[in-house]
Amino acid sequence: MSNSYGxxxxxxxxxxxxxxxxGVIIDGCPAGLTIDEAFIQSExxxxxxxxxxxxxxxxxxxTFKILSGVFExxxxxxxxxxxxxxxxxxxxxxxxxxxxxxxxxxxxxYQAKYGVRxxxxxxxxxxxxxxARVAAGSIAKMFLRKYSVDISAYVSQVGDIKAPHFxxxxxxxxxxxxxxxxxSDTAEKxxxxxxxxxxxxxxxxxxxxxxxxxxxVGLGEPVFDKLHAELxxxxxxxxxxxGFEYGSGFEGITLRGSQHNDEFYNDGGNIRTKTNLSxxxxxxxxxxxxxxFNVAFKPVATIMQxxxxxxxxxxxxxxxxxxxxxxxxxxxxxxxxxxxxxxxxTDFVLRAKSSKV
Ligand SMILES: Cc1cc2nc3c(=O)[nH]c(=O)nc-3n(C[C@H](O)[C@H](O)[C@H](O)COP(=O)(O)O)c2cc1C
Ligand SMILES: C=C(O[C@@H]1CC(C(=O)O)=C[C@@H](OP(=O)(O)O)[C@H]1O)C(=O)O
Numbered sequence: 001m002s003n004s005y006g007x008x009x010x011x012x013x014x015x016x017x018x019x020x021x022x023g024v025i026i027d028g029c030p031a032g033l034t035i036d037e038a039f040i041q042s043e044x045x046x047x048x049x050x051x052x053x054x055x056x057x058x059x060x061x062x063t064f065k066i067l068s069g070v071f072e073x074x075x076x077x078x079x080x081x082x083x084x085x086x087x088x089x090x091x092x093x094x095x096x097x098x099x100x101x102x103x104x105x106x107x108x109x110y111q112a113k114y115g116v117r118x119x120x121x122x123x124x125x126x127x128x129x130x131x132a133r134v135a136a137g138s139i140a141k142m143f144l145r146k147y148s149v150d151i152s153a154y155v156s157q158v159g160d161i162k163a164p165h166f167x168x169x170x171x172x173x174x175x176x177x178x179x180x181x182x183x184s185d186t187a188e189k190x191x192x193x194x195x196x197x198x199x200x201x202x203x204x205x206x207x208x209x210x211x212x213x214x215x216x217v218g219l220g221e222p223v224f225d226k227l228h229a230e231l232x233x234x235x236x237x238x239x240x241x242x243g244f245e246y247g248s249g250f251e252g253i254t255l256r257g258s259q260h261n262d263e264f265y266n267d268g269g270n271i272r273t274k275t276n277l278s279x280x281x282x283x284x285x286x287x288x289x290x291x292x293f294n295v296a297f298k299p300v301a302t303i304m305q306x307x308x309x310x311x312x313x314x315x316x317x318x319x320x321x322x323x324x325x326x327x328x329x330x331x332x333x334x335x336x337x338x339x340x341x342x343x344x345x346t347d348f349v350l351r352a353k354s355s356k357v
Pocket of ligand 1: 056104105106125126127130238239240241298300301302324325326327329332333336
């Protein structure tokens with residue numbers, strides 16, 4: 001089973017949702033980076049469960065401990081191990097799926113592949129694992145500060161309620177409300193919709209948009225490990241993600257080349273483009289313009305309603321969700337998307353250092 005991500009800035013995560021702890025080992029963080037523990041905690045707080053009425057009510061503080069790789073507040077170049085203890089498991093909520101499969105969760109496929117499954121809270125398939133990625137991503141963000149790279153994600157859609165285009169938004173307002181949409185009118189509508197869906201004992205999907213500013217020119221590879229391909233892989237590896245598009249994305253197909261091309265100009269010695277339908281990446285390599293992409297999340301599987309399923313012997317059963325679940329995951333997915341983007345960019349910054357004499 002692969003539990004790792006990255007080429008030079010590598011992470012391995014460990015732990016199950018209802019086990020004693022989860023965590024991450026970061027291998028390849030350069031020495032000499034100041035590690036801001038308050039910032040790690042603030043990133044974990046943005047993702048943690050139980051943070052508002054529109055998220056799962058599982059109460060985890062997600063306080064962490066650094067076990068290695070940091071001395072007197074500075075990275076030492078050795079593996080950084082971070083552990084987060086689980087405190088509010090309620091495994092009895094899962095006894096009904098010890099043998100049965102929730103429709104559209106990971107229960108059936110995991111059981112079919114491994115023949116053994118920690119069914120408590122979804123075990124390894126739970127999005128609780130993403131806390132470990134957010135911890136690692138916060139260190140990647142600290143590294144990227146040296147390059148002034150700025151990564152901002154926000155909720156741009158819940159169900160059919162959409163925020164205005166990001167060029168019309170003030171992304172510094174994303175944290176002003178519990179749904180993490182910087183437009184307050186749209187945010188209110190999104191919150192009411194999620195609340196209604198929750199009362200209906202159902203779930204709903206949404207979109208997280210991410211905008212990355214000040215990316216250095218030259219990140220990404222011209223073949224295979226293209227920057228957008230690695231971003232896509234990182235995003236599609238987040239639980240419940242169903243779609244990824246960058247730049248003009250699927251809407252670009254309706255344009256002509258004459259409308260879609262980003263014409264170049266010389267901006268006082270810097271080569272820039274007048275428009276940016278490329279989304280900051282051309283030929284797999286960053287061109288210095290803003291990188292932007294959308295990540296679509298499904299309405300998650302666990303609903304508080306009866307559904308047809310089977311048990312592991314193929315007998316028909318009725319399964320209904322129990323316990324504490326997210327009616328819509330996008331508010332908590334915002335820091336996860338940012339963390340995965342930071343991991344990809346950090347890896348490519350380190351790789352770029354060896355691309356020229
Ligand atoms: C932040 C976040 C929270 C989630 N919370 C839940 C949840 O409470 N209940 C649930 O059934 N799925 C939840 N999921 C989704 C499942 O983890 C995911 O659907 C499952 O692992 C199966 O994977 P797949 O949907 O990618 O196929 C969450 C996902 C994210 C990103
Ligand atoms: C615990 C977290 O989210 C969990 C993700 C999740 C799932 O199926 O992915 C199901 C729920 O698990 P539980 O029933 O154990 O509360 C969520 O609460 C977390 O994000 O830290």
